[in-house]
Every structure is written in C-alpha cells, then in structure tokens.
Amino acid sequence: MDLKSNFPFWLVKNGLMAAYPALEHDEVCDVLVLGAGITGAIFAERLSREGFDVVVLDRRDVGQGSTSASTALLMYEIDTHLVELTKLVGRAHADRAYQLSAASIDTLEQLALHSPVDCGFRRKRSVYAASTEAEVPDLRAELEARLACGIRAAWAGPRELSEQYAINYPGAIVSEAAASCDPYRLAHGLLQQAQERGVRVFDRTDVTKFTPQPAGDACRVTAQTDRGPSVKAKHVVFASGYESQQYLSERVVKFKSTYALVTQPLPSVAPWPEDCLFWESSRPYLYLRATDDRRLLAGGEDDDFHSPTKRDAQLGAKADKILKRLQTMFPTLALETEFAWAGTFGETKDGLAYIGRPPELSWGYFALGFGGNGITFSAIAADIIADELSGRPNADAAIFRFGR
Numbered sequence: 371m372d373l374k375s376n377f378p379f380w381l382v383k384n385g386l387m388a389a390y391p392a393l394e395h396d397e398v399c400d401v402l403v404l405g406a407g408i409t410g411a412i413f414a415e416r417l418s419r420e421g422f423d424v425v426v427l428d429r430r431d432v433g434q435g436s437t438s439a440s441t442a443l444l445m446y447e448i449d450t451h452l453v454e455l456t457k458l459v460g461r462a463h464a465d466r467a468y469q470l471s472a473a474s475i476d477t478l479e480q481l482a483l484h485s486p487v488d489c490g491f492r493r494k495r496s497v498y499a500a501s502t503e504a505e506v507p508d509l510r511a512e513l514e515a516r517l518a519c520g521i522r523a524a525w526a527g528p529r530e531l532s533e534q535y536a537i538n539y540p541g542a543i544v545s546e547a548a549a550s551c552d553p554y555r556l557a558h559g560l561l562q563q564a565q566e567r568g569v570r571v572f573d574r575t576d577v578t579k580f581t582p583q584p585a586g587d588a589c590r591v592t593a594q595t596d597r598g599p600s601v602k603a604k605h606v607v608f609a610s611g612y613e614s615q616q617y618l619s620e621r622v623v624k625f626k627s628t629y630a631l632v633t634q635p636l637p638s639v640a641p642w643p644e645d646c647l648f649w650e651s652s653r654p655y656l657y658l659r660a661t662d663d664r665r666l667l668a669g670g671e672d673d674d675f676h677s678p679t680k681r682d683a684q685l686g687a688k689a690d691k692i693l694k695r696l697q698t699m700f701p702t703l704a705l706e707t708e709f710a711w712a713g714t715f716g717e718t719k720d721g722l723a724y725i726g727r728p729p730e731l732s733w734g735y736f737a738l739g740f741g742g743n744g745i746t747f748s749a750i751a752a753d754i755i756a757d758e759l760s761g762r763p764n765a766d767a768a769i770f771r772f773g774r
Contacts (some may be wrong), residue, residue: 378711380554393572399425402603405610407437409748411557414564416752429576439713444549446471450721465519472547474749487559496548499539501652536641590733623716627681629688630669631710716740723747725770
C-alpha cells in the first residue's frame with residue numbers, strides 16, 4: 371500500500387540520514403521486527419536493550435512509510451473520549467489506557483534524551499477545544515473523568531483562550547502531558563543505538579511468505595524475502611502498521627486518509643504559543659503545532675480511504691482548506707503553504723491499539739498503534755510485548771488484546 375503522497379516535510383527537511391543494506395544472506399535471530407519506521411525502531415532499541423538478538427526488515431527505505439508522513443503531535447489523548455471509552459471497555463480499562471498514554475510521553479522523552487540523534491523533542495501543552503458551545507458540557511464532563519483518573523488537566527474558558535492562546539473557542543481542556551518531535555530523526559537515532567548493540571537492519575527487502583518450522587526447531591518461523599535470502603526467527607513482531615492487516619483473520623481497522631501542510635518559516639508564530647499543541651472536538655478535527663524553525667504544521671480534513679490515487683488527487687483542495695482555517699484563526703500572520711502531503715491511517719472500533727499475539731499465530735506479535743496517536747501506542751506496545759517475550763506477566767496486555 372502507498373501510505374503517503376510524495377515529499378512529506380520530514381523527508382525534505384532531513385534527506386537521506388543513513389544508508390542501510392538490503393538483505394543479501396540468510397539470517398537467524400531471536401526476534402524479527404517487520405517494519406523500520408518509528409514503531410520498529412522503538413522495538414529494535416527496546417528488545418536489544420533486553421538482550422534479544424534482533425533483525426529488522428523493511429520493504430521501503432528506513433522511515434519512509436507512515437513515519438515520514440506523521441505530524442508527531444505526541445498526546446496522551448485517545449481519539450475516543452474517556453467517557454465514551456468507559457462505556458465501551460469498562461472504567462478500569464479505560465482509565466488505565468489513558469494513564470498509560472500519559473506515561474508514554476515520559477517514555478518517549480527518555481528515548482529521545484538518550485538517542486544519539488537530536489530529534490527536537492519538546493515538552494508541550496495540549497489544547498483540546500470545543501468546536502461549538504453545544505459541545506462544552508460534554509468536554510467539561512470529559513475533563514472531570516480525566517481528573518478522576520489522575521490526568522493533569524484544567525479548563526480554559528473563552529477569555530483565557532483568547533488572551534493566552536489567541537483562539538476563539540467557547541472552552542477547552544488544557545493538559546500538561548504532551549510533546550512534539552521529528553519522528554523521522556527519532557527513528558534513525560533509535561536504530562543507530564540498536565545497531566550498536568548488534569541489531570541488523572535491512573531495508574528495500576520485502577517478506578513474501580512465512581513458513582512455520584517443525585516442532586522442536588529452535589526457530590519457530592522462516593520469513594522468505596523477495597531477494598532470495600530468508601530470516602529464521604523464534605518470534606516476529608509486526609511493526610508494519612496499516613499493512614499488517616493482511617496477516618490477521620480479525621478485521622481490526624478501517625482505513626482513513628488525512629492531509630497535512632507546513633507553512634513557510636515565519637519571523638514568529640505569535641500569537642500562537644510555540645509550546646502548545648491544538649486540536650478540536652469536531653470530526654474530522656483540525657490539529658496544529660509549531661515546528662522548531664517557526665513554521666505552523668497543521669492537518670485534518672480526514673475522509674475515508676479509497677485508493678492512493680484518489681487520496682492524492684484531493685491534496686491540493688484539502689491543503690487549501692486547512693490553510694484557510696489557519697488564516698482565519700491567525701489573521702495577523704502571513705501564511706503560505708511550503709509543503710503539503712497526504713497519508714493513510716486507521717481507526718479501530720474503540721480507538722485503542724491492538725497489541726499482542728492473535729490466536730492464529732503462535733510466533734507473531736503485533737504492535738498496531740492505529741488512530742491519531744500511533745507513536746504513543748508504540749511506546750506502550752514495546753513494554754507489553756517485551757514483557758511477553760521475556761516471560762513476564764503484564765496486567766495491561768488485556769486492554770489491547772485481539773478478540774476484545
């Protein structure tokens with residue numbers, strides 16, 4: 371699947387950061403990680419730190435799938451409100467999912483701090499605005515639910531939003547647990563760290579077939595590649611995002627298209643505060659943040675995914691709508707789109723990731739961080755799957771299980 375249109379901002383900004391070989395000989399390992407985007411990189415770093423012998427394969431160049439199209443608004447908020455999620459999965463699981471998402475921001479911060487590559491990780495606040503007056507009561511109830519489960523947040527009324535954030539909305543939840551980064555640089559940094567521990571990373575190598583090994587074999591599965599060589603592994607971690615559905619009997623995701631742009635650099639992004647992320651309660655929602663080089667990065671206008679061709683044909687009109695929204699919000703800024711791109715993402719029935727081993731694969735684990743916060747879900751997935759591979763119990767695994 372073509373997961374993005376050409377020239378997302380991170381690829382243009384960073385270029386080819388490192389070269390990785392294609393697989394040219396057979397490999398044997400404890401864990402084969404399929405996918406070398408930000409999710410695969412988080413797993414490569416974590417599993418190598420745990421002492422596993424790891425091989426990473428990607429059918430594309432490293433980081434050039436969904437990672438390059440991510441806007442990397444790192445927020446604890448799940449696309450499904452906590453109040454609604456409680457109705458779907460119960461209070462204990464809903465509260466814990468939000469708590470884990472908030473804690474994942476700390477995990478990502480530590481990964482960024484120890485990465486050999488500066489990814490511009492910045493702690494920020496999240497401003498989640500009610501799009502209309504009619505939505506204020508629901509957002510106030512949502513705030514109370516979040517406060518009750520230990521989330522640090524507060525209410526901002528229209529005057530505060532106007533004075534402190536220069537936006538005209540009837541109210542908003544302002545939260546402390548948020549951040550931003552360059553996900554492409556973070557992925558390369560984590561892979562570099564993993565390689566120093568012996569992880570082998572190969573790109574431009576597609577797995578065409580998985581063959582379970584006979585009982586008693588030290589390796590449980592063989593992954594055959596399009597280049598001829600194969601990889602024998604005890605376990606496979608599918609970190610290939612939206613392309614992983616083909617290996618599952620359970621239909622867990624509905625595909626959507628999203629559109630994003632980044633403006634030309636500005637002398638200042640004021641009156642918008644640089645240390646804030648913004649999104650709104652309407653669906654599809656507008657989302658916004660500033661970059662380190664004083665650009666506004668915004669996205670939205672989501673719609674159902676039909677094909678890469680149809681998605682990309684709408685990019686110009688969608689980007690124009692997003693820019694018009696930004697110009698209406700900030701009339702004093704002279705905004706001009708410098709780069710625009712489209713991407714594909716997935717939604718689940720409850721907004722939660724699918725993490726763990728499906729019943730049909732004894733050797734396969736999945737880290738499917740679908741929704742608007744896939745990077746934070748990836749950090750959660752690394753904890754859960756690392757525990758499972760190490761034989762440690764993880765009480766949170768049930769929240770994200772298959773078949774729920």
